[in-house]
Amino acid sequence: MSVFYRQISRLLTERRFRYCFHPRIHSFRALSQTVAEQSFSADDENVQKYLEGLRREFYNLKTMGAGLQPSDLRRIRQLSEVVSAFEQRMCVLQNMSSLKDMENEKDADMKELIKEEKEVYQNLLTNLNKGIMKQLLGLDNSESYSSLFFEITAGVGGQEAMLFAGDLLEMYTNYFDYKGWNYEVIHADSSEIGGLRHATVLIEDENAYQTLVHEGGVHRVQRVPATEKSGRIHTSTVTVAIIPRPDDVDAVINEKDLRIETKRASGAGGQHVNTTDSAVRIVHIPTGTVVECQTDRSQVKNREIALKKLQTKLIEQKLQAQEDSKIATRKAQVGSSNRNEKIRTYNFIQDRITDHRIKGGTLHNLKGFLEGGEPLDTLINQLVIANRKANLLQMINSTSGGAS
Structure with a gap:
């Protein structure tokens, strides 16, 4: 241990400062340029209130025990690091506040130690503030889905x-x-x-x-x-x-609800198009939904693809029935082209x-x-x-x- 840190240790022991330094506060990675350009910081009053709210949310979730849902466990993992960094920041601020009681210290060596300790705490605080803002930007509060339809x-x-x-x-x-x-x-x-x-x-x-x-x-x-x-x-x-x-949205398709027709494919394709009934047309009788497929030479493959297209359409219909805003999302994305x-x-x-x-x-x-x-x-x-x-x-x- 260096002479400086031995002196700091003695100082803390003699003055009985509350010291809650944690080595993890050195572990933050450098901020990206985007994060560095933020118009707010961890020192802002509103940021402090927001962090306090996250801290309460974290400990409320931790006390739920067996009642936790998978989404709750995911949220706990998300909040863990930012709450830990926030609590370390609180400790550093407490330690910095304790030093104010020694501002009138007469001993020259002690004054130098106090100055050096302030610099240590200030550097730790700067790193913590940067790390907290980066972690806040890393929190993802959006909804999570295991699958999606991507349309072009x-x-x-x-x-x-x-x-x-x-x-x-x-x-x-x-x-x-x-x-x-x-x-x-x-x-x-x-x-x-x-x-x-x-x-x-x-x-x-x-x-x-x-x-x-x-x-x-x-x-x-x-x-x-x-x-x-x-x-x-x-x-x-x-x-x-x-x-x-x-x-929780799926489309169960029963064979009895389908009318499946085959016909000859149209378009380019040579003699095969004119001689084989490979194109498939499926009508979902309960909803009147119609799909067709002739992309493959195999009728079996076209039937398989057509069924997937039908399932996609039926799922979209369910989504619209359950939550119109989801379909409004597509309209907002696509506009009028x-x-x-x-x-x-x-x-x-x-x-x-x-x-x-x-x-x-x-x-x-x-x-x-x-x-x-x-x-x-x-x-x-x-x-x-x-x-x-x-x-x-x-x-x-x-x-x-x-x-x-």
């Missing part, structure tokens, strides 16, 4: 919009692979020239909804189409919708991606971004943090009326 639909722009819808589907499925999520493309309606009219992907992962929820909206693309001979720039749109799938409703622009001419919702949301290297790896993940994380910052500000400011 071509908007304004005709065939060019459909082509870009296909590009986005490839980008996002690459991103799902990058994140290691389980997913399945349960419906994809392709256009005649290889684009995409609409696609629905079922994603099953507990982290997917919180990650993707801000991707919903109008995605605008500006580029010169391959078919444009005059070099004129086209502006088109694609809409993305994120539809949560609550765990107009070009001026964009949340993000993909400009091929300038090799630029701009997310219009966050400061500093412009990136370059569009080709790399469309690969759906780290660049997309970085932008999505920026959106998540910005949204949490806005929510945190709102919650902290709501405490201005006083702690409950």
